[in-house]
Amino acid sequence: MTVPELLRSKTEGKRLSMITCYDYAFARLLSQSPADAILVGDSAAMVMHGHPSTLHATVNMMRLHTAAVVRGAGGKFVIADMPFLSYRKGISAALNAAQALMTAGANAVKLEGVAGHEDVIQRLVESGIPVMGHLGLQPQSVQLYGGYRVQGNTDGQAAEILRQAHLLEELGAFAVVLECVPVHLASSVTAALKIPVIGIGSGAACDGQILVLQDLLGLNIDFQPRFVRHFGEVGACVLAAIESYDHAVKSRDFPTASESYK
Ligand code: KIV
Numbered sequence: 001m002t003v004p005e006l007l008r009s010k011t012e013g014k015r016l017s018m019i020t021c022y023d024y025a026f027a028r029l030l031s032q033s034p035a036d037a038i039l040v041g042d043s044a045a046m047v048m049h050g051h052p053s054t055l056h057a058t059v060n061m062m063r064l065h066t067a068a069v070v071r072g073a074g075g076k077f078v079i080a081d082m083p084f085l086s087y088r089k090g091i092s093a094a095l096n097a098a099q100a101l102m103t104a105g106a107n108a109v110k111l112e113g114v115a116g117h118e119d120v121i122q123r124l125v126e127s128g129i130p131v132m133g134h135l136g137l138q139p140q141s142v143q144l145y146g147g148y149r150v151q152g153n154t155d156g157q158a159a160e161i162l163r164q165a166h167l168l169e170e171l172g173a174f175a176v177v178l179e180c181v182p183v184h185l186a187s188s189v190t191a192a193l194k195i196p197v198i199g200i201g202s203g204a205a206c207d208g209q210i211l212v213l214q215d216l217l218g219l220n221i222d223f224q225p226r227f228v229r230h231f232g233e234v235g236a237c238v239l240a241a242i243e244s245y246d247h248a249v250k251s252r253d254f255p256t257a258s259e260s261y262k
Helices: 002-009 025-032 059-072 090-104 118-126 139-145 155-171 184-194 234-250
Strands: 015-022 037-040 077-083 108-110 131-136 173-178 197-200 208-211
Touching: 037 059, 059 077, 059 184, 090 108, 090 118, 118 131, 118 155, 118 184, 139 208, 155 173, 155 184, 173 184, 184 197
Parallel strands: 015 037, 015 208, 037 077, 077 108, 108 131, 131 173, 173 197, 197 208
Antiparallel strands: none
16 A cells, blocks of 8 residues: 555545554554554554553654554555654654654654644655644543543534645645544545545544554453444453463463473
């Protein structure tokens, strides 16, 4: 997958599946999957490091996760999230952050919102860095919302999200993630844009979907919002395997002679 191919998917009406990933082992598995692209999301701060929000992701954290994923991804298209405030401290700081992620091997960067950093988006694109936008629920603004809530419920908010989506396209973004907005708004944004709209918690009308890998695998046992489907119960599988190992060790069944060196 490349940026031109991602754009072509929209005109050809092909659905895109994207998945987050943060580490080498899962990236190797994803490299063998038909998924179209991998996002090294700043959700790494929560999923991999146990922080309460994505505000704890740093450029260095994202660089390390991106490099590990790229090493395992076997050439799949990898998008890396620009962390909290890394694109709000001026163009030079934003370019440095994007450089850290791109030289770690990312094919593109993603950043949240547009108001106040239009210049950064434009400069990144002019510098040859593909930019993915992120509208609707922007997890880096969770303190402003007072929690993780559906966005775009009022006519005014919906119009503003549509306006920002158009602006992202004009600034040169190659795709937009649209998180937790009502289905009718996701449908309008998808119809209005030429670039692919990738939904999460925004219904079926989007050009593609993205989910957090650990959520779709059933590994994130404390987190089951309405929009997450478990496509496997890997958490239960892991626990069963560990129980079985524990039992084999304690009953002296493991290791056998054939699992030992002569
Ligand atoms: O960080 C992340 O995982 C994301 C997805 C929810 C789209 O931004």
